[in-house]
Amino acid sequence: MSNPETLYDKIWRRHEVAKSDDGSALIYIDRHLVHEVTSPQAFEKLELDGRKVRRPDAALAVPDHNVPTTDRSQKIADPLSKKQIDLLRDNVKRWNIELYDMLDSRQGIVHVIGPEQGFTQPGLTLVCGDSHTSTHGAFGALAFGIGTSEVEHVLVTQTLTLKKSRNMRVTVNGILPKGVTAKDMALAIIGKIGTAGATGHVIEFTGDAVRSLSMEGRMTLCNMSIEAGGRAGLIAPDETTFAYLKGRPFTPKAGQWEQALSVWKTLYSDDDAVFDKDVTLDASEIEPQVTWGTSPEQVAPIGAVIPDPTIFEDAGKQEAASRALAYMGLQPGMPLESIAVDHVFIGSCTNSRIEDLREAASVLRGKKIASGIKQALVVPGSGLVKHQAEAEGLDKVFLDAGFEWREPGCSMCLGMNPDKVPPGARCASTSNRNFVGRQGPGSRTHLLSPAMAAAAAITGHLTDIRTIARLEEGAA
Ligand SMILES: CC(C)[C@H](C(=O)O)[C@@H](O)C(=O)O
Numbered sequence: 001m002s003n004p005e006t007l008y009d010k011i012w013r014r015h016e017v018a019k020s021d022d023g024s025a026l027i028y029i030d031r032h033l034v035h036e037v038t039s040p041q042a043f044e045k046l047e048l049d050g051r052k053v054r055r056p057d058a059a060l061a062v063p064d065h066n067v068p069t070t071d072r073s074q075k076i077a078d079p080l081s082k083k084q085i086d087l088l089r090d091n092v093k094r095w096n097i098e099l100y101d102m103l104d105s106r107q108g109i110v111h112v113i114g115p116e117q118g119f120t121q122p123g124l125t126l127v128c129g130d131s132h133t134s135t136h137g138a139f140g141a142l143a144f145g146i147g148t149s150e151v152e153h154v155l156v157t158q159t160l161t162l163k164k165s166r167n168m169r170v171t172v173n174g175i176l177p178k179g180v181t182a183k184d185m186a187l188a189i190i191g192k193i194g195t196a197g198a199t200g201h202v203i204e205f206t207g208d209a210v211r212s213l214s215m216e217g218r219m220t221l222c223n224m225s226i227e228a229g230g231r232a233g234l235i236a237p238d239e240t241t242f243a244y245l246k247g248r249p250f251t252p253k254a255g256q257w258e259q260a261l262s263v264w265k266t267l268y269s270d271d272d273a274v275f276d277k278d279v280t281l282d283a284s285e286i287e288p289q290v291t292w293g294t295s296p297e298q299v300a301p302i303g304a305v306i307p308d309p310t311i312f313e314d315a316g317k318q319e320a321a322s323r324a325l326a327y328m329g330l331q332p333g334m335p336l337e338s339i340a341v342d343h344v345f346i347g348s349c350t351n352s353r354i355e356d357l358r359e360a361a362s363v364l365r366g367k368k369i370a371s372g373i374k375q376a377l378v379v380p381g382s383g384l385v386k387h388q389a390e391a392e393g394l395d396k397v398f399l400d401a402g403f404e405w406r407e408p409g410c411s412m413c414l415g416m417n418p419d420k421v422p423p424g425a426r427c428a429s430t431s432n433r434n435f436v437g438r439q440g441p442g443s444r445t446h447l448l449s450p451a452m453a454a455a456a457a458i459t460g461h462l463t464d465i466r467t468i469a470r471l472e473e474g475a476a
Pocket residue numbers: 037038065129130131132145414
C-alpha cells in the first residue's frame with residue numbers, strides 16, 4: 001500500500017517536475033492570476049531579459065487595487081494608479097493575456113473573479129502576486145501568493161522552485177450558532193492560534209462546521225488563512241464545490257466534466273494521513289467576533305471588554321497590545337459594544353460576494369444607518385456580483401438605508417484608490433487586515449462579518465448582531 005497522504009501532499013506530488021536533495025522541488029503552476037500592482041516590474045524584467053510569456057492561456061488579468069469605485073468613465077486622478085493600470089493593459093496586449101478591464105462586467109477583485117469564472121478548480125496549482133491568493137484553496141486548489149520576481153518566473157517558465165510546507169489541520173466540529181458566520185470562524189481561529197500560528201504550514205480546514213459552509217463561506221475562511229501565517233488554506237472539494245463550479249466559463253464542459261469529477265473526487269486527505277499540527281474548535285462556542293487592535297489576532301467576542309495588555313503572558317504581545325490600544329484610541333475595560341464607529345465598509349476579497357451582500361442587506365432591510373455614521377460603503381467584489389445583487393434588489397436596500405453603492409474593486413480595504421478612512425476615524429470593516437494605516441493614514445479598523453458591519457451601521461457602534469435579531473423576533 002502507498003503511504004497515506006494529505007490533500008496538500010497529493011496536489012504537491014502531482015505537480016512535482018523535479019526534486020532537489022535539499023528538499024526543494026520544481027513545481028508546475030497551472031494557473032496565474034495577474035493584477036496591476038505586482039505585475040509591472042515582472043513584465044519589465046522579462047522584457048529586459050529577452051524572455052517570453054510561456055503560456056498566456058494559463059493567465060488571467062484584472063485591475064482591482066487601484067480602480068476607482070465611482071464613475072469609471074472618468075480619468076484616474078492618481079498618477080501612480082493610472083500608470084499601473086495602463087501598464088497592465090499594455091503588457092497583457094503585448095503578451096496576449098486575457099484581461100477583464102475596468103468597464104467589463106467580469107472585472108472585480110482578483111480573488112472574487114477567479115472562482116466566479118471557474119478559473120479556480122480543484123487540484124490545480126494557482127498563484128497570484130497577492131497574499132490573499134489563499135482564498136482559492138476553498139476549491140481544493142493549492143493556491144498561494146508570490147512576490148514580483150516569482151511572478152516573472154511563472155510567466156516565463158510556468159514553474160516555481162519551492163520548499164514544501166508542513167501540514168496543519170484545523171477542525172471545526174459542530175454547528176455554527178445563528179448570527180455566527182465563516183468570518184467569525186476565521187477570526188476565532190486566528191484569535192486562538194495567533195497570526196504566526198500556521199507559519200510554515202499549509203492549513204487544511206475540516207470538520208462538520210467547515211463542510212456545511214457554502215463556497216462563499218469557505219472562501220472567506222481560506223482567504224484569512226494567510227492572516228494566521230499559513231502558506232495556503234485548503235478545503236477538500238465536495239458536492240458543494242462541484243455544484244458551484246458546474247457551468248462556469250472556464251470549467252470543463254459536457255463530456256469532460258465527468259472526467260474532471262473523477263479526478264476531483266480523489267482530492268482528500270487519506271484517513272490515516274499525518275498532520276504536523278492539529279487544532280480543533282467547537283463551532284457552538286464561536287461567537288460573533290470583532291478585532292480591537294492592529295493585528296487580526298487582537299480579536300474578541302463582541303460581548304467582551306477591551307483586554308488589559310497585562311493579561312497576555314508574552315512580553316511581546318503585551319507591548320503590541322499597549323501600542324495597538326494607543327493607536328486605536330481605546331482603553332482596557334471598555335465594552336466592545338460601546339465603541340462608536342464613523343465609517344462602515346462592506347467589501348474586500350474576504351466578504352464582497354453575493355452571499356455577503358445578502359447577509360448584510362437582510363439586516364439593513366427597512367432600516368437607516370445611524371446619524372453618527374459619516375460614510376457607509378458597499379463595494380461588490382465583481383461586476384457580476386453587482387448585477388446579481390441589483391437583480392435581487394439589494395442595491396435598493398443598501399441605498400435606502402443610507403449606504404453608497406459602488407463599482408467593484410479593493411477599495412477601502414487598503415485605500416490604494418480614493419476610498420480612504422480619514423486619520424483618527426474608526427471603521428467597521430468586513431476586510432481582512434486591521435494594520436496601522438491600512439485603510440488610510442491614521443485610520444482605525446475593526447474587522448467583523450457583513451452582518452455585524454450592518455448592525456454597527458444601524459446603531460452607530462459595534463453591536464452584537466444577535467441582539468438585533470432577537471429584537472426583531474420579539475417584535476414579530
Ligand atoms: C497589493 C498587494 C500586493 C497586497 C497583498 O499581497 O496582499 C494587497 O492585496 C493586500 O491585501 O495587502
